[in-house]
Amino acid sequence: MTNTEIAAIFSTIADLLEIKGDNPFRVRSYRNAALSIDQLAVTLNYIYKRDEDELEDIPGVGKGIHEKIVEIIKLGHSTLLDELLREMPKGLLEMLKIPGVGPKKVKLFYGELNISDVDALEKAAQSGELRALPKMGEKSEDKILKGIKNYRSLKEKSGRVYHRTAFLVATEIVEFMKKAPVVKRVEFAGSLRRWQETIGDIDILVGVKKNKADESTKHFIDFPGTEEVILSGLTKTTIRLKGGIQADLRVVDESQYGAALLYFTGSKAHNVILRDMAKKAGMRVNEYGVTDEETGRVVASETEEDMYKALGLEWIEPELREGLHELEAAKKGGLPKLITEKDIKGDLHFHSTYSDGSDSLSAIAKAGIERGLEYIAITDHSKAVGIARGMNEQKLLKQCAEIDKVNLRLKDNGESFTLLKGIEVDILADGTLDMDKDVLSQLDVVVAAVHSGFAMDKDKMTDRIQKAMSSGVVNIHAHPTGRLINIREPYELDIDAVITSAKDHNISLEINSHPERLDLKDSHIFLARERGVKVAISTDSHTIDTMPYMSFGIHNARRGWCEKRDVLNTMSLKKLQSYLKQ
DNA sequence: GCCGTTTTCGGCCCGACTGTTTTCAGTCG
Known part of the structure; x- marks a missing residue:
């Protein structure tokens, strides 16, 4: 059973x-415990097998x-949950999801009127x-009838939207709020500011001059x-937007x-x-400040830096604020210096018209120059991905020749930008690569990925990927778990073993920046980084229009505590080339 | 049920809004 399933129990x-x-x-x-388990980077099963007592190290x-975790691992279910479900019908849980209906109301409705599901409540x-x-x-x-209506329409859309979707709306709201003269400060907060991969609702915070709250509302x-x-x-005001997303406004005095x-x-x-x-101190x-209990005096309120400082802490980047290790680190002055947008020197996963991309090599180079990059690796699909017009060896060599030509032309024009020769080669079902090794070894960078056989069992899939990693020609393993957020679950995989193999063979793991992928996810990035595995933040672009997606990958890397040195594509072209040769 | 720079008992984050009541419980974030 997965951590998420156990957390759900x-x-x-x-x-x-x-x-x-x-x-x-x-x-x-x-x-x-559920929250903590869901955020865990390693599986409970792994901890249990290694040393059962370490389970209690989990916050x-x-x-x-x-004991209950062990029971669930052994039996596949929880006897406590079974017992509770014998006492209370499952439908009560669904009733909790109706806005405005909480546990006390559910108990009242069930106890007095024997209402046991949402339909009966309606x-x-x-x-x-x-x-x-x-x-x-x-x-x-x-209120309940309205709540049920909203719940049903949201249920169809899974309730949470991609960060990007919420980000676009939130940015619109922020710009709109700036137009009100009373508004002195405005920005979005919540999971949006922490760059969580999906967003439940949008939080907007506004600072106003004294007693001007109602105008901004x-x-x-x-x-x-x-x-x-x-x-x-x-x-405090809550609205529902036309797309169904909820937005909360909080208004405070600017001080x-x-x-x-x-x-x-x-x-x-x-x-x-x-x-x-704070209490212990x-x-x-x-939300109005830090107050000294003894004197009753407010000692900080105006800036976040002041707030943390009053508690003896360094300012903590929003992406780190998940209640995991960041407060302890802040106390010791041991917070990471997170990677930023300007540290990125290139993109190592990009598709052109040679497979399923829509832009030519020279158009991609031009866009790279415009974005201030030093390099982009052209990594089209290999032949196994027929639907994406994957290349055979011959076509790949032809592409390499054209890349040489484009690079020559760039050099003649005095541009300090280079296209790298690469491929996104398929890892076939048996773990071999979908391209002749001699041809692969002529490339600057080899990205390997799984695009088929997702239903394979866990051991087989893990072996398959480990075998590809031991081929000696792979540099980067792309979208390592194959998930599509809200659309497709990751394939079964022993991520621990894959990270270990990546370390053994000096392979970088990709952080795919597409807002629907974000693969690796934050907790796995954290784990990879801890084990000394480098990550490559890539856009996997099929058009130059998605190059800004790099930003989503960067923030995801930040959620995994990545610094500049942890990320492969923060290297200058020269450094990267000698690193890849090694 | 968890947890410990006031440790193995006695705490457990904190405040806004609503609807139903006349002072507050329930819900939410």
Whole structure:
């Protein structure tokens, strides 16, 4: 069973215990453990096999959850969950997903009216049965009906959107908010600012001059993309946009902007740990500042730097704020110096008209120069990928000759830009490469990837990739897990073993920057980096229009704690060429 | 159920908004 599946079991246990009215701190423990397990870079199964007791090194996992993990690994299910599901129907869990319906309401509806799923809840709300219950009225019924409608339309779209999708809308909102004269500062916060791969809703933070909150709220509601105002108070407003995404606005006094930005950037786990640390130091942290408990004086609020500093911490990059190791590192002054956009010197995965790309070699070179790159590796598909017009040996050699010509012309024109000869060669089902080795060894860079046989079992797939890695000609292993976010699960793979092989054969793992791929994902990047494996941040562009996607890969690398030295394509052309030759 | 620079018990982040009530519980982030 995967970490995500085991995390889901604990999360479900937490929901059911909460409906039952169990100790809220026990509920929180299961929820924390679920979060922590889902963010883990190694599999629970791997830890269990290596040394069972190490399970308790996972934050939020103690004796009780340790035992339950072992039970799930051994039996394939949890007896506690089975028991809870005998007491309460599964449909109650779905009811929790309706906005405005929480555990107490679910318990009330189930206990008093025997409502056990969303359909029954809808009927009861329509017939006006719910208003007979304590603390329920007509408005509550309306709210639930609306909530059910939204839940159903979102369910079709999986609820979370790609970072890029949310980013484009959020940028529009930010620009719109800047037009209001009362708005002194505005930016997006939340998972968007942390560059999480998918986004649940958009958080916008606005700083205004004293007592000007309502003007900015009015302006926000007038955003042309607004479909419906869900709630609106003095400092907090939520709207639903026409595409279905929800956007939250928070308005604070500009003198408290840093405190609010820190708070609304999160993550929740980061905030919880931060507040706990503050508490131990006699301070209280909220969205308005850091307060010294003893004197009652606010000691920081204006900037994030001030906030962290007041707690004895370095400023932490948003991408690191996941409540994993960053606060400990900040305390010791041991935060990484994250890679930035300007560290990138080239792109090592690019398709041209020689396979399924839409631009010519010279157009790609021109675009590379315009973006200030030193090099782009042309890596078209090999023949196994028929649908992408993959190349045979002959065509590849022909392409190499044209690359030489383009490079000569660039040199004559005084350009310091080079196209590298490369390929994205297929790793066939048996682990051999889809191209003659003698031809491959003539190239500057060989990118290898799996494009078929995704349903292979875990051991076979792992062997297949390891065999390709030991071929002696591969430099980069592309989109290592094959996932498409929200579309296709990664293929079964022992990522630990693949990272070890990459290290043994000095192969770089790709961070594919396409917003639907982001493969490797953040936690695997962290693991690779820890083991000393370099990553290559590539766009896998099929048109020059997607070259800006590099930015998504960079932020993903930052989420994996990558510094400049961890990334292959931060090397200058000269360095890279001698590195690849070795 | 977890956790420990006030350790093995007694805590556990903090505040806004809503709807239903007359002071607050429930939900959300």
